[in-house]
Amino acid sequence: MSRGIGRAIYEDSVCFLIGNGRLKKEELVMRKIFSIVIFTCFLFTIPVIVFAAEGQCAAIDKVTLQLKWTPQAQFAGYYVANELGYYKDECLDVTIRPGGLSTEPEEVVSKGDAQFGITWQASMLSFVDKGMSVKAIAQVFQTGGMRLLSWKESNIRSADDLKGKKVAVWFGGHQWELLATLAKRGLDPDKDVTLVSQSMDMNLLLEHKVDVASAMTYNELAQVLEAVNPATGKLFQLADLNVIDFNKEGNAMLEDRIFVMADWLKDPKNQDIAVRFLRASLRGWIYCRNHPDDAVTIVLKMAPGLGRSHQSWQMNEVNKLIWPSPHGIGVMDAKRWDETAKILHRYHVTKTVADRSVYTNEFVEKALRSLKDLDTKGANWKPQVVTLAEGGH
16 A cells, blocks of 8 residues: 555544544544554454455365376375465365276376376377377376386396296386386287286285386385385385386377366366466475475375385385476476377287377466466475385385
8 A cells, every 4th residue: 555545544544533623632642543553453454354365265176186096196286375374375175096906097087087187198098099098287297207116136237137037017197117117129019028016015026926017216115115125124224126117218208287178178267277277286286395294294194004114115106206496386397299100009009109289288377377476386395314114104
């Protein structure tokens, strides 16, 4: 409020109080004090009124987010956005639906049981290749976290060494990086290796029932490192393992991203919902970067049975996959998209090379423009040092 307006309110207040009569000096002083108090209260009232007006929603839009896996820090940004009211700020009522081994987020979203889904590019493009019309609207993870683990004594040091081995992998859209790698090395998945359906733990590897097991850096790798090595009585160390990195194999594919049905996105109202959902979700992920311990606490509130050290490891490793985001968190890198699409086609996961029309940066860029006061790139972010405890507790 300008000083001129304040002065006018003051003068009007005095005129109202004294009218056309003459006041004694003491009365005039008292009237001045009274008018100043009124003016001060007016000043402090205005911001509250404005804030309340901005916080009101003409309507609350209810949407569902389908996760690719069970509740854990892999999805911390969404849980944080819900818990801290970021979705509520955007006039959204968001239900976060857990995934699992048998969950295909693309199928859930295509049936209308969710409006938003989390999936990997390999899985999404396999559905696109079958005619499903989905569209990626934000690429949250910038690098791939999937690995193959084996024991050091097995001497399985590269994909060439997989021939004749039992390899555990999750199906339901998680197998494509492995299949592409086998094809690149000329290995037939039906003849040259024995593929075993992997459970949600690492017992198959820990009990030596398979030679190789799939692992995410943020989850299953930690499960092995949280187990006790019977030979030493201490926890296993990275030095006890061989790790095949799909990034180094040249077959790493883009992982966690947010997608919707293309037809749903044609409606201008849904486009607005998408921008609001992304803005809140990105705020959640930025919070996870800046306050990882608090983010873990929120995740544990959603899933109390999880171990804190394991989730702290996971939060740290997930942050490694997100940050830095050179173009801003959520923006799809066209080159990385093309690389993944070509890998999938080259190794017969898809019949055609998916073009760039299957994703859009339009809505995430709109969301980022309204977050200009936040660090959306994380160029200077540094990972934590996390110590795992036995069993991840």
